[in-house]
Amino acid sequence: MSAADIPAPSGISAQLPAVGGISAERRAAAARWRTAGPWRELAAWPVATAGAVLVAVSYSIAATGTDNQESHFAVFWIGVLMVTVPTFVIGAARSTPARTRMIWVLAYAVFTFVPKLLRNPSVPLYYDEVAHWRQTTGLAASGHLFQSNALIGIVADFPGLHIVTATLADATGFTAWHSAEIVLVLVHVAALFGAVALGQAVFGSLRAGAVTGLFYSLNSSFMYFDTEFGYESLGVVFFIWCLACVGWTYRARTRRRRLEWAIAAAILSFCVVPIHHLSSLFLFAVFLFVAIASLLTYRGRARDPRDHGLVWARLGVGVVLAATTAIWFTVAAPHTYAYLSPYFNGGLGELGRLWSGTSNGRSLYSATSVPGYEQVFAFASPIIAGLLALAGLIVFLRRHRHPDPRPEFTAWSPMRIGLSAYGLLYFASLPLILTSSGAEGARRSWGFTYLGLAVLVTPIVPAVVDHPPWRTARARLAVRTAAVCAGCIMLIGNVSAGLDEDYRFPGPYVYGSDTRSVTPELLAAADWLARNVPGRQMIVADRYAGLGFVRQADAWPATPSGGFPSYDLYFNDAPPSADLIDELASSHYTYLIVDDRMAHNLPAQGEYFAPGEPTSHITQNDLDHYLNYPWTTLVYRSHNYSVYRFDFSGFGANTGVNTSGSTP
Amino acid sequence: VNASAEPDYDDYDYDYDRAPGDPADPLAERPGDKGGREGGDGGRDEADSGRDLRELARYGLLLAIAVLGYFVVPPGVGRAVLVLSTIVWIPGRCLVQRLGLHDAAGIWSVPLSVLLSFTALIILALLEYAAFRHVDFGPLPLWASLVTLAAAACRRWHGAGFARRRTSTSAAFTPRGILKSPLGTGAALFAGVAASAGILAGVYNALPGQPQAGYLQFAYTGPYAALPGVITASAGQQLAIPFSVTAVGEDASGLTVVRQIAGAAIGPAVPVANGQAVVDVPVAGGCSRYTFALERGGGALRTLDLYVSTGGSAACQS
Numbered sequence: 001m002s003a004a005d006i007p008a009p010s011g012i013s014a015q016l017p018a019v020g021g022i023s024a025e026r027r028a029a030a031a032r033w034r035t036a037g038p039w040r041e042l043a044a045w046p047v048a049t050a051g052a053v054l055v056a057v058s059y060s061i062a063a064t065g066t067d068n069q070e071s072h073f074a075v076f077w078i079g080v081l082m083v084t085v086p087t088f089v090i091g092a093a094r095s096t097p098a099r100t101r102m103i104w105v106l107a108y109a110v111f112t113f114v115p116k117l118l119r120n121p122s123v124p125l126y127y128d129e130v131a132h133w134r135q136t137t138g139l140a141a142s143g144h145l146f147q148s149n150a151l152i153g154i155v156a157d158f159p160g161l162h163i164v165t166a167t168l169a170d171a172t173g174f175t176a177w178h179s180a181e182i183v184l185v186l187v188h189v190a191a192l193f194g195a196v197a198l199g200q201a202v203f204g205s206l207r208a209g210a211v212t213g214l215f216y217s218l219n220s221s222f223m224y225f226d227t228e229f230g231y232e233s234l235g236v237v238f239f240i241w242c243l244a245c246v247g248w249t250y251r252a253r254t255r256r257r258r259l260e261w262a263i264a265a266a267i268l269s270f271c272v273v274p275i276h277h278l279s280s281l282f283l284f285a286v287f288l289f290v291a292i293a294s295l296l297t298y299r300g301r302a303r304d305p306r307d308h309g310l311v312w313a314r315l316g317v318g319v320v321l322a323a324t325t326a327i328w329f330t331v332a333a334p335h336t337y338a339y340l341s342p343y344f345n346g347g348l349g350e351l352g353r354l355w356s357g358t359s360n361g362r363s364l365y366s367a368t369s370v371p372g373y374e375q376v377f378a379f380a381s382p383i384i385a386g387l388l389a390l391a392g393l394i395v396f397l398r399r400h401r402h403p404d405p406r407p408e409f410t411a412w413s414p415m416r417i418g419l420s421a422y423g424l425l426y427f428a429s430l431p432l433i434l435t436s437s438g439a440e441g442a443r444r445s446w447g448f449t450y451l452g453l454a455v456l457v458t459p460i461v462p463a464v465v466d467h468p469p470w471r472t473a474r475a476r477l478a479v480r481t482a483a484v485c486a487g488c489i490m491l492i493g494n495v496s497a498g499l500d501e502d503y504r505f506p507g508p509y510v511y512g513s514d515t516r517s518v519t520p521e522l523l524a525a526a527d528w529l530a531r532n533v534p535g536r537q538m539i540v541a542d543r544y545a546g547l548g549f550v551r552q553a554d555a556w557p558a559t560p561s562g563g564f565p566s567y568d569l570y571f572n573d574a575p576p577s578a579d580l581i582d583e584l585a586s587s588h589y590t591y592l593i594v595d596d597r598m599a600h601n602l603p604a605q606g607e608y609f610a611p612g613e614p615t616s617h618i619t620q621n622d623l624d625h626y627l628n629y630p631w632t633t634l635v636y637r638s639h640n641y642s643v644y645r646f647d648f649s650g651f652g653a654n655t656g657v658n659t660s661g662s663t664p
Numbered sequence: 665v666n667a668s669a670e671p672d673y674d675d676y677d678y679d680y681d682r683a684p685g686d687p688a689d690p691l692a693e694r695p696g697d698k699g700g701r702e703g704g705d706g707g708r709d710e711a712d713s714g715r716d717l718r719e720l721a722r723y724g725l726l727l728a729i730a731v732l733g734y735f736v737v738p739p740g741v742g743r744a745v746l747v748l749s750t751i752v753w754i755p756g757r758c759l760v761q762r763l764g765l766h767d768a769a770g771i772w773s774v775p776l777s778v779l780l781s782f783t784a785l786i787i788l789a790l791l792e793y794a795a796f797r798h799v800d801f802g803p804l805p806l807w808a809s810l811v812t813l814a815a816a817a818c819r820r821w822h823g824a825g826f827a828r829r830r831t832s833t834s835a836a837f838t839p840r841g842i843l844k845s846p847l848g849t850g851a852a853l854f855a856g857v858a859a860s861a862g863i864l865a866g867v868y869n870a871l872p873g874q875p876q877a878g879y880l881q882f883a884y885t886g887p888y889a890a891l892p893g894v895i896t897a898s899a900g901q902q903l904a905i906p907f908s909v910t911a912v913g914e915d916a917s918g919l920t921v922v923r924q925i926a927g928a929a930i931g932p933a934v935p936v937a938n939g940q941a942v943v944d945v946p947v948a949g950g951c952s953r954y955t956f957a958l959e960r961g962g963g964a965l966r967t968l969d970l971y972v973s974t975g976g977s978a979a980c981q982s
Contacts, residue, residue: 045856052864060871102771103853110857118868143798145789163789163799164782170801171747173739183782186752190775197772234782241779244772252768260763264776267759271783274790506874520912521879528881528908532889630894630953630971630980637966638881647893 040090041100044107047083052114054079059118062505070371072505076115081488083111088484091210092461098206105210109192112217113185116227119506123551124177126503127514128230130551131155132162136176137554140166146332150556151547157333160275161234180229187237188227192217194240195451201247202416202455211461215454218381218490220498221447235276236447239283242268242317243419243451246290249314250413262313269321273328277336280325282448285425287318289452290418297414347438351431361434369501377493382430384486388457389427392420395459416455423452433497443498502604511595512603517544518551525641526552529591540566540584541593542608545641549593558589560609567609570598570618573625585648592632592644594623719761720817723754727809734806750805756781758812762819784808878913882958882966885940894971894980899949905970907941909958919965924955933959947972951980 058076065072087108090096096104119125124133131151138147139162149155161183168179192213199212216222226233245265249258273280329336353359365375399412426449432438461483468479495504502513510516522545529537530553539546539555546557558566564583569576569592576584598608599620607613626632626644636643726749733746756777760766766773788808789799883889885908897903907921920933921941925948934943936958945954951973957964971980 042856045860049860049863052860053867056864056868056871060873063874064872099849106853110860114864118864121868139799140801143800145793145799159789160782160786163786163801167785167789167801167804168751171734171751171803171805172744174744186778187782190778193772193775197775237779241776245776248768256764257768260765260768263763264760264765264780267783268779271786274786508874509877519879520876521881524879524881524910524912528883528889532883532885534890627969630951633891633893633971634967634969635889635891636881636883637968638879640879643883645891645893649893 041103043086044104047086048107048111051079051083051111052118054082055115056118059506062507065507073371073374076505077492080115080491083108084488084491085484088214088487089480091214092207092465092483094207094462094466096207101206101210105192105196105213106189108214108217109189110185112192112223113188113227115504116224117181117185119224119504121181122177124180124229125515125518126228126230127547128152129228130547132229132231133176133180134550134554135159136162136165136169136180139163140169140176150550153559154277154333154335154339155231157335158231158274158276160271161229161231164234165229177229184227184229184233187234191222191226191237191240194237194244195454198240198244198247198451199455199458201244201251202413202419203458204251208458208462212454212458214487215457215461216451218487218494219446219450220443220494223495224499224504225444226447231276232278232444232447235272235279238268238272238275239279239448240451242272242283242321243286243415246314246317247413247415250415259313262317265317266320269317270324273321273324274332277329277333277340278444278448280321280328282445284318284321284325286419286422286452287321289422290414291315291318293418293421294414297412297417343437343441345437347432347435347441350435350437354434362436362439364433370496374492374496377489378497379493381490381493381497382427384490385453385457386427388460389424389453391460391463392456395463396420419452420456421452423449423454423456425449426453446494446498510604511597511601512544512605512608514544514547514605516604518548521638521640522548523552525549525593525636525638525643526555528636529553529555529643537591538587538589539591539593540569540589542570542595542598543605543610544603545593545595555591558584558587560613562612567613570594570608570622571614571616573619573621575629581648584646590646592626592646594626594642594644596620596623596640596642599623716761720813723758723809723813723816726750726754727806727813730809731806734803747805750809751785752778752781754781754809755784755805755812758809758816759784761816762812764819781808784812876913878911880912880914880916880958880965881908881910882968883908884968888970891970894951894973897947897972897974899947899974901947903945903947903972905943905945905956907936907943907956907958907968909936909939909941911939915960918960920959922957922959922964924957925952927955945970945972947974949974951975953980 054075058072058079061069061075062072087104090104091101091108120129124130131149132155134151135147135149135155139145139159145159145163146156165176165180165183168174168182169176172179174182195216196206196209196213198209200206200209202212203209221232221236226236242265245261245268248261249265252258252261269283272283350359350361354361365378368375396412396417426446429442429445429449432442464483465480468476470476470479501507502510502516507516509519525545526549529549537553537555538558539549540558541549546555549555550557558564560566565580566584566589568580575581598618599622602617608618623642626642627634631647631649632644633647634642635645730747730750733743737743737746756779757766757773759780760769760773760777765776769776785804785808788804788811789801792799792804884891884905886906888905909916909919911919916936916939919936921936921943922933923930923943923945930946931944934941943956951971954970954972956968956970958966973980
C-alpha cells in the first residue's frame with residue numbers, strides 16, 4: 001500500500017499553502033502519512049521478526065534435511081524478502097517521512113545481521129572468525145598486541161578489532177565471542193547508516209541517502225562476510241563513515257562546520273589503518289578518485305564562492321590517511337604487501353593467460369548445490385548493475401543539458417564524481433572472478449566498490465520510480481514492481497555469488513569444508529588435548545582438523561608451504577625427509593593429527609592443507625604407517641581421528657630439548 | 665525513462681519532521697552561526713549552556729556508575745549494563761561534542777558516537793602499549809571516557825561552547841510526544857529489538873537442530889597423555905597407565921582394556937568403569953612395544969601404543 005492509497009483528510013490540499021518550495025500536493029501526502037498513524041513504523045519490528053523466524057526455520061530444515069533438498073533456500077529467501085521488499089518500498093518512496101524511513105532502515109540493518117548470527121550464535125565457525133577470535137582471546141589474556149596468529153599471520157598486525165572486542169570482554173565479563181557479537185551488530189547497523197549518511201551528504205536528500213544505503217546493502221559481502229568476526233567487518237564501517245564525513249564537508253555551509261567534519265574524517269581515517277589493510281587502501285583509492293575529480297572540475301567550482309576555503313582540511317584527511325598507512329605498513333605491518341600481492345598479481349597473471357588462451361579459467365558454480373535461480377540471478381546481478389551504471393553515466397555526461405537548480409558544487413561535487421568513478425572499479429574486478437588467485441580478492445573488493453556504485457546509480461532509482469515513461473497508474477505500478485524485483489534479484493544473486501552453501505547453511509558433515517567439518521568428535525579430540533596437555537601445542541594437521549584444534553585447544557597448526565612441506569607427512573608411506581624432520585623437531589612440533597577420511601574423500605574446498613600441496617591422492621597406507629614407528633606414538637584414537645606424539649630424538653635431530661623422557 | 669534529468673529526490677521530510685528553518689537537519693545553519701572565530705559561539709545562550717552542563721554531568725554520573733560497576737559488580741550482565749556506556753557511547757559522544765558535531769550531525773551523531781568510541785579505545789590502547797608494552801583492557805573504557813569527558817568539558821570551559829540543539833517542547837509530554845522524543849524513540853526501539861530477539865531465540869532453540877554422529881574415544885589420560893614419545897623405565901618396574909574412554913551416542917557397556925606385547929595378551933582384561941581404566945604393565949628389558957586395545961566381547965574397537973625402553977629411546981629408534 002503506497003501513501004497515495006491513503007485518503008487525505010477532506011480539503012487538506014487546499015488548506016495547505018506551499019511552504020519552502022514544497023507543493024500543497026506533497027504536503028497533503030505528508031498529512032496522509034500523519035493521519036495513517038504510527039503503524040507503518042511499528043510494523044517494522046513484527047515484519048523483521050517474522051522474517052528472522054523464517055531464516056531460523058530454513059536453517060533448521062537445512063540442518064535436518066537430506067543433501068539434495070532445496071527447500072531451505074526457498075524458505076530462507078521468503079524470510080529475507082519479507083523484510084527486504086517493504087524496506088525497499090518504504091525506504092525509497094517519495095512520501096515516506098524521515099522517521100519512518102529511518103526506522104525501516106534500522107530494522108533492515110538489524111535483520112540483515114540475523115542470518116550470520118543464527119549460523120553460529122555461540123562459537124566462531126568461519127575460518128577467519130576462528131583466527132580473529134583466537135587473536136582476541138590471546139590479547140585479552142596477555143595484554144600484548146601484535147601476537148602471532150596461528151591461522152592468518154597478517155591478522156596480528158591489525159589489532160583494532162581485537163582491541164575493541166577484548167576491551168568489551170574484559171570490562172563486562174562477557175566471553176570474547178559474545179563481546180564480538182555485540183561489536184558486530186553495532187558496526188553492521190552503523191555500516192548501513194553510514195551509507196545512508198553518505199548518500200544524504202552527496203545528494204542532499206535523506207531519501208536519496210536511503211536509496212544509496214539500500215543499494216549498497218545488496219553487495220555480496222553485506223549479509224555474511226561483513227557480519228563475520230573479521231577485521232574487515234569493522235574496517236569497512238570506518239571506510240564508509242570516513243567518506244560520509246568527507247561528504248558532509250562538501251555539504252556544510254560554513255568554514256567551521258567543514259573543519260569539524262574534516263577533523264572527524266581525519267580521526268576515522270587515522271583509525272582505519274590499524275584495523276584493516278584493505279579498508280585503508282580502498283579509502284586511499286577513493287581519495288585519489290575524489291582528488292582527481294576535484295582537479296578536473298576545479299574551473300567550474302572556482303566560480304562559486306561557497307566552495308572556497310578549507311580545501312586544505314579535506315586534503316589533510318587524505319594526508320593523515322596516507323601518512324598513517326605508510327608508517328603503519330612500514331613499522332607495524334611490514335608483511336602486508338607480501339600478503340596481498342599474490343592475490344592481485346596472481347589474479348592478473350592468470351587473467352592474462354586466460355585472455356591469451358593459454359589456460360582455462362574457473363568454472364563458476366561447478367559442482368554447486370545452490371538452486372538454479374540463484375545461479376541465474378548471480379549472473380544477472382552484474383548486468384542489472386551495469387545497466388544502472390550506464391544510466392548513471394548518461395546522467396553525468398548530459399548534466400549540462402539539464403542543469404540542476406542547486407549550485408553546481410552541490411549537485412555534482414567532486415565527492416559524487418570521484419565516488420561514482422571509483423564505483424566503476426566493480427566492473428573492472430568482475431573478470432578476476434574467473435581466476436583462482438583473483439576470485440577471492442575480487443569478491444572482497446565488492447564490499448568497497450559497491451559504495452561508489454551505489455552513489456553512481458542512486459539518481460536513477462528515483463528517476464525510474466517517480467517518472468516512468470508510461471503515465472498510467474498501472475504502468476507506474478509495474479515499473480515500481482520491476483524496480484523492487486530488480487533489487488531482490490541483485491540481492492539473491494550477490495549473496496549467492498559471495499559465499500557457497502556450506503558457509504551459508506548448516507547441514508550434514510562435508511569433508512574439506514571449513515564450516516561443515518566441525519563435528520563433536522573433532523572437538524572432543526581437541527578437548528582431550530587441551531585438558532591433558534597444558535600449554536599451546538604445535539601440531540601438524542590438515543586444514544579442517546587444525547581449525548578445530550585451534551578453536552578448542554588453542555593449538556598451533558603447521559602452515560605448510562614449499563619451504564616447509566609438512567603435508568608430505570600425509571602424501572606417502574615412507575618416512576619423511578631429514579630436512580622436514582629437522583624442521584619439525586627444531587620448531588617443537590609435538591603432535592600429528594590424522595583424519596582417516598582424508599584417504600576416502602576429496603576436500604570440498606579443493607585442498608587438504610594449503611595451495612601448492614601435492615596433487616596425488618592420499619591412501620590409507622599413507623596414514624597408517626605411523627603405527628609402525630616408535631617416533632610416532634598413538635596416544636588418542638576415536639572413530640576417525642588419531643593423535644600421534646612425535647619423538648624425533650631417535651633421528652638425532654636438533655630439537656634443542658631432550659624429547660625422550662623417563663617414566664611419567 | 666528520462667535518465668538524463670537529475671531527479672527531484674525530496675520527499676516530504678521537510679514539512680513533516682522539520683519546520684522551515686528548524687536547525688535539526690545537518691543542512692540547516694543557524695542564524696548567526698558563522699563558525700568558530702569568525703562567528704563566535706554559534707548562537708549559544710544561557711539555556712543551551714545549562715543543558716550542556718547537564719549533559720556533561722549525566723555523562724560524569726554514568727562514568728561514576730561504570731567505575732563502581734567495574735570494581736564492585738561481578739562480571740556478567742549486571743556489570744555489562746553498568747559499564748557498556750563507557751565502551752560504546754561516552755567516549756564517542758564526548759568527542760562528537762568536542763568537535764561540535766553533536767548538532768550538525770543530527771541523527772548521524774549516534775552511529776558516529778559509537779564509532780568514535782571505538783576509535784578512542786583503539787588509540788588509547790595503542791598509546792598504552794607504546795608506553796608500557798602492555799594493555800590493561802578492563803579499565804581502558806573508563807580511562808577513555810574520563811579523557812574524552814575532560815576534553816569535552818575543556819571545550820565548554822574555554823567558552824567555545826556547544827551548539828544549540830533543538831529543544832523539546834511541551835508537546836513532548838503528550839504520549840505521542842514522548843514516543844517521538846529521542847529517549848522515547850530509543851526506549852521503543854530497544855523494546856522492539858528485545859522483543860524480537862526474545863521471540864527469535866525461543867523459536868531458534870525450539871527448532872530441531874543438526875543431528876550429530878556419536879563417537880567413541882580411547883586415550884591416555886593424566887601424565888601419560890603428555891608422554892614424550894619413548895619412555896624410559898627400569899626392568900621389572902610396574903607402570904600404572906590410566907586411560908579415558910568417552911562414548912557419546914554409542915554403547916559404553918561391557919568395555920574392557922586389554923594389554924598386549926608383540927601381539928600377545930598379557931594379563932586379564934581391565935573393565936572400564938565411569939569412563940576410566942587403569943592398567944598395570946610390568947616393564948620388560950630393552951625396547952618393548954605395548955598395545956592397549958579397547959574391546960567389547962573380544963572384538964577390538966580402538967588401540968593405542970606405548971613404547972617403553974630400559975636403555976633410553978635410542979634402543980627403540982634403532
